[in-house]
Amino acid sequence: MKTKTLRKDKVNIITLGCSKNMVDSEVLSGQLLANQIDVVHENRRSDHNIVVVNTCGFIDKAKEESINTILDQVELKRRGKLDKVYVTGCLSERYKNNLEAEIPEVDAFFGTMELPLILKKFEADYKSELIGERLLATPQHYAYLKISEGCNRTCSFCAIPLMRGNHTSRTIEDLVKEAEGLVRRGVKEVMLIAQELTYYGLDIYKKRMLPDLLNRLADIPGLEWIRLHYAYPSKFPLEILDVMRQRDNICNYLDMPLQHAANNMLKAMKRQITREEMEDLTAAIREKVPGICLRTTLIAGFPGETLDDVEELKSFLVRQRFDRVGIFSYSHEEGTSAFGIEDNIPSEEKERRAQDVMETQQEISLEKNQEKIGKTFKVLIDKKESGRYLGRTEFDSVEVDNEVVISGSGKLSIGEFYNVKITKAYDYDIEGEVVS
Numbered sequence: 563m564k565t566k567t568l569r570k571d572k573v574n575i576i577t578l579g580c581s582k583n584m585v586d587s588e589v590l591s592g593q594l595l596a597n598q599i600d601v602v603h604e605n606r607r608s609d610h611n612i613v614v615v616n617t618c619g620f621i622d623k624a625k626e627e628s629i630n631t632i633l634d635q636v637e638l639k640r641r642g643k644l645d646k647v648y649v650t651g652c653l654s655e656r657y658k659n660n661l662e663a664e665i666p667e668v669d670a671f672f673g674t675m676e677l678p679l680i681l682k683k684f685e686a687d688y689k690s691e692l693i694g695e696r697l698l699a700t701p702q703h704y705a706y707l708k709i710s711e712g713c714n715r716t717c718s719f720c721a722i723p724l725m726r727g728n729h730t731s732r733t734i735e736d737l738v739k740e741a742e743g744l745v746r747r748g749v750k751e752v753m754l755i756a757q758e759l760t761y762y763g764l765d766i767y768k769k770r771m772l773p774d775l776l777n778r779l780a781d782i783p784g785l786e787w788i789r790l791h792y793a794y795p796s797k798f799p800l801e802i803l804d805v806m807r808q809r810d811n812i813c814n815y816l817d818m819p820l821q822h823a824a825n826n827m828l829k830a831m832k833r834q835i836t837r838e839e840m841e842d843l844t845a846a847i848r849e850k851v852p853g854i855c856l857r858t859t860l861i862a863g864f865p866g867e868t869l870d871d872v873e874e875l876k877s878f879l880v881r882q883r884f885d886r887v888g889i890f891s892y893s894h895e896e897g898t899s900a901f902g903i904e905d906n907i908p909s910e911e912k913e914r915r916a917q918d919v920m921e922t923q924q925e926i927s928l929e930k931n932q933e934k935i936g937k938t939f940k941v942l943i944d945k946k947e948s949g950r951y952l953g954r955t956e957f958d959s960v961e962v963d964n965e966v967v968i969s970g971s972g973k974l975s976i977g978e979f980y981n982v983k984i985t986k987a988y989d990y991d992i993e994g995e996v997v998s
């Protein structure tokens with residue numbers, strides 16, 4: 563079989579799943595580059611001869627997508643279009659033995675913490691001095707900053723601790739050094755990510771250190787927006803909000819997955835919080851940071867969920883009026899404590915319930931967007947598509963939240979901020995024009 567040997571190896575990294583996986587791919591590419599190995603992300607041209615698939619193993623749909631992507635790449639290898647296919651990430655961490663048996667065409671499978679082993683395949687050395695240096699897969703004006711790995715929580719539906727291990731915080735020094743490096747390269751916005759953001763520091767500093775980290779990051783000149791993702795509601799450290807209120811470059815934005823609102827579901831999910839405590843928490847958050855944008859994520863169809871539970875969740879959304887909501891259908895994951903409970907809700911019914919909940923949120927989202935008409939917001943321009951510019955306010959994170967659509971305001975620069983007056987509102991987007 564003719565193989566596609568190039569004079570010089572070129573690696574294409576394909577990333578599936580979440581932003582934390584994206585950062586791992588960026589770190590891998592930074593290491594390959596530092597070892598003079600040519601590397602690209604999601605290469606549209608097929609001028610590479612080696613592929614690394616960084617997989618996701620979170621829920622069924624994600625696992626399916628990961629396996630299909632691997633099969634696509636080994637098919638290319640079979641047809642001589644590729645020399646090597648390597649697989650890493652959460653699916654590989656979780657199912658390595660099965661995958662090795664089922665897809666022997668893959669040259670090697672790696673776990674989530676095996677970067678040096680991957681590099682060995684390229685006769686490359688792991689360069690610890692490169693901490694924080696990575697090839698960004700995002701547009702140059704924003705980047706994710708992963709402040710810790712793993713999780714010590716025990717949510718009954720979640721397989722992440724099985725794939726990412728226990729919570730491990732990175733040091734404030736490393737994170738500040740990394741953020742300074744990102745700003746030097748033109749980054750204006752960083753999204754702080756982790757499996758569980760609010761746990762930061764409890765392992766290495768023996769106390770919650772997110773407020774301290776936020777202040778150090780906010781001190782970095784040129785870092786215009788700092789955004790918080792994946793906060794855990796139970797024992798939420800309200801001091802974070804004091805820093806958010808005091809520092810202009812920390813977005814008044816908080817992503818805090820709540821998963822459900824019916825107490826029997828919260829208990830079965832082992833979320834360590836009740837609906838009443840969540841309502842007290844959101845009230846305290848809004849009191850501390852008036853006008854804050856609250857994003858949450860929910861699960862529909864957890865085993866034992868009744869239609870009354872779904873109604874309770876919908877009425878919770880109507881009372882709470884979150885700005886942004888995402889929802890997943892429950893996925894029955896072996897190795898999780900919920901796997902022992904009968905998965906008694908058919909997948910179509912899970913989907914129907916998820917849709918039903920989102921229809922409630924859609925109305926709220928439209929009303930909240932309509933309240934923005936006539937107001938002016940600082941908007942970061944992300945891209946231009948079919949003649950229109952798309953950007954975000956401080957209340958919108960990338961890919962998951964609303965976009966600001968701007969047309970007829972002349973030429974704008976990607977990665978720059980503009981003041982935009984909102985003229986129209988839709989369910990999940992707003993439209994506006996640049997004002998001076």
Ligand code: SF4
Binds near residue numbers: 714715717794
């Ligand atoms: S906080 Fe819960 S849902 Fe989030 S990663 Fe940890 S165990 Fe999973």
